[in-house]
Amino acid sequence: MTTTSPSRTPHPRRWQILGLVGVAQLMLILDVTVVAIALPHMGADLGLPRGTLTWVVSGYTLAFGGLLLLGGRAADLFGARRLLLAGLLLFAAASLTAGLATTGPMLLTGRVAQGLAAAMLSPAALSLIVTIFDGDERNRALGIWSALGGSGAALGVLLGGLLTAGPGWAWVFYINVPVGLVLLFTLRSHLPAQPASTTRAVLDIPGAALVTAATATLIYALIRAGDHGWITWATAALLLVSVVLYAAFAVRQRLAASPLMNLRLLTRRPVAAGTLLILVATALMIMMFFLGTFALQEHHGYGALxxxxxxxxxxxxxxxxxxxxxxxxxxxxxxxxxxxxxAIAAAGLAVPAIWNGAAAMVAGMAVAAAGTGALFVVASATALGQVAAHEAGLASGIVSTFHEFGASLGAAVASSIAALSITGTGTEGFTRGFTTGAIVAIVTAVAALLITPGSHSK
Known part of the structure; x- marks a missing residue:
C-alpha cells in the first residue's frame, strides 16, 4: 500500500464522501443484477428477441469493462472529481434514456451509455478514496468499498423484483435518475477542488477501441451461434476477427506512448491465475442469474417479485x-x-442440470454461489497480493476489466446454449446451460491447480 505524508490534514468530510461514492458504486454494481430479473418483461413489452435481451446485459458490462482502464487514465489526467461528477450526470441521463425506451436500439443505446458512465465513475471514485484517506483509515475505507460487490448483487435481485412487479421494468432505470442527481449535487459541494494535471500523458483511445471491439465481436459470435449453429463458417470468421483484434490491441499496447495496460503483468503467474479466476467466477455468476431468471419466470411461472x-x-x-x-x-x-x-460451484450447478424443479434449481445455485463468492476473494488476493506498490493500480484495473468481460461472456454463452428454452421451447436448454457451467468450473479447477501459486510461491 502506498503511504502518504503524515503531515497532511485528513479531509474533514472523508467519511461522508465515502458514503456518497459508495452509494454511487453500489448503483453501478446493482445495475447488472437488477436488470436480470426484468429481462423477460422487457422482452415481452418491447418485442425483443433473445439476442437483444442478451445485449441488454452484455452491452452494459462490455462498455464498462472495455473502457474501465481508459476511465482510470482519464481520472489521472483530468482529475477524479471532474470525472466523477461527469460520470454521474451521464449515468442519470443514460438511465432515463433506457427507461423511456420504446424500441430495442433505444434501450441498448441507454445501456451502453450507462456502461460508459460507469467506466468514468468507478475508477474516479476509487481514486478519490485513496486520495482523501491515509494509513489504517484507508484500509478500512477500501474494505468497505470491496464489500459493496456482494451487497450490490443481493440488493439488485430483490430491488429488481420489487420494481418490476410494482411500477414496471422501466423503473429499474428510472430509480437511478434521482439518486444520481442527488449524489451529483451533494458531492459537488463536498469534494475538494483539484488542481489541473501537469502530466503530458495522453489517452490511448485506439487501444480502448480495439479491446472493446474485439470483445464485442467475440460476444456477437457467441450470441449468433445460438440461432445459427456453433460450427459454421460465419461463427469461425467472427472468432477469427476477434482474435485479430485482440492481437492488434496487444501490438498497440507495445507501441503506444501511454498504453492502457502493461501486458507483461499478464505473463506473471499470480496475475494470470487471478484474472482467469475472476473471469470464470463472474461468468458463472451471470450465467446463473441469466438462466435462473428465465427458467423461474418463463418455465416455472413465478412472478418478478x-x-x-x-x-x-x-x-x-x-x-x-x-x-x-x-x-x-x-x-x-x-x-x-x-x-x-x-469444485463447490461445479457441484451446485450439477444439481439443476440433473434434477428438474424450482427448489432444486434454487438450492443448486445457492451452493454454486458460495463457491463463486470464494473465487472472487481468491482472484483478487492472488492477482494483487504480490505486485509492487507502483503497479497496484494497474493490476486492480486489469482485474476489474476481466470482471466485466466475464459478465459479458457469461450472459452470451448462457443465452446461446439455452436459446430455445429462453424463447419458450422446452427446458433442455436450461439443462445444457447448467451442465456447461459445471463443466467450465471443473476444467478451470484443473487449470487453477496447475497455475495458481501455492502459499509459498512467488
Missing amino acids: TTGLLFLPIALSTMLGANVAGRVIGRTGARTLAVAGL
Whole structure:
C-alpha cells in the first residue's frame, strides 16, 4: 500500500464522501443484477428477441469493462472529481434514456451509455478514496468499498423484483435518475477542488477501441451461434476477427506512448491465475442469474417479485462464501481455496442440470454461489497480493476489466446454449446451460491447480 505524508490534514468530510461514492458504486454494481430479473418483461413489452435481451446485459458490462482502464487514465489526467461528477450526470441521463425506451436500439443505446458512465465513475471514485484517506483509515475505507460487490448483487435481485412487479421494468432505470442527481449535487459541494494535471500523458483511445471491439465481436459470435449453429463458417470468421483484434490491441499496447495496460503483468503467474479466476467466477455468476431468471419466470411461472425473493439466498450465499474465504485463505492458501471454490460451484450447478424443479434449481445455485463468492476473494488476493506498490493500480484495473468481460461472456454463452428454452421451447436448454457451467468450473479447477501459486510461491 502506498503511504502518504503524515503531515497532511485528513479531509474533514472523508467519511461522508465515502458514503456518497459508495452509494454511487453500489448503483453501478446493482445495475447488472437488477436488470436480470426484468429481462423477460422487457422482452415481452418491447418485442425483443433473445439476442437483444442478451445485449441488454452484455452491452452494459462490455462498455464498462472495455473502457474501465481508459476511465482510470482519464481520472489521472483530468482529475477524479471532474470525472466523477461527469460520470454521474451521464449515468442519470443514460438511465432515463433506457427507461423511456420504446424500441430495442433505444434501450441498448441507454445501456451502453450507462456502461460508459460507469467506466468514468468507478475508477474516479476509487481514486478519490485513496486520495482523501491515509494509513489504517484507508484500509478500512477500501474494505468497505470491496464489500459493496456482494451487497450490490443481493440488493439488485430483490430491488429488481420489487420494481418490476410494482411500477414496471422501466423503473429499474428510472430509480437511478434521482439518486444520481442527488449524489451529483451533494458531492459537488463536498469534494475538494483539484488542481489541473501537469502530466503530458495522453489517452490511448485506439487501444480502448480495439479491446472493446474485439470483445464485442467475440460476444456477437457467441450470441449468433445460438440461432445459427456453433460450427459454421460465419461463427469461425467472427472468432477469427476477434482474435485479430485482440492481437492488434496487444501490438498497440507495445507501441503506444501511454498504453492502457502493461501486458507483461499478464505473463506473471499470480496475475494470470487471478484474472482467469475472476473471469470464470463472474461468468458463472451471470450465467446463473441469466438462466435462473428465465427458467423461474418463463418455465416455472413465478412472478418478478417471487423470483427476486428466490434469488436473494443465492446472492447472500455469494457474500457468505466471500466472507469465509477472506477468513481462511491465509491458512489454506490460494490454490487450495481456488480448487475448492470451483469444485463447490461445479457441484451446485450439477444439481439443476440433473434434477428438474424450482427448489432444486434454487438450492443448486445457492451452493454454486458460495463457491463463486470464494473465487472472487481468491482472484483478487492472488492477482494483487504480490505486485509492487507502483503497479497496484494497474493490476486492480486489469482485474476489474476481466470482471466485466466475464459478465459479458457469461450472459452470451448462457443465452446461446439455452436459446430455445429462453424463447419458450422446452427446458433442455436450461439443462445444457447448467451442465456447461459445471463443466467450465471443473476444467478451470484443473487449470487453477496447475497455475495458481501455492502459499509459498512467488
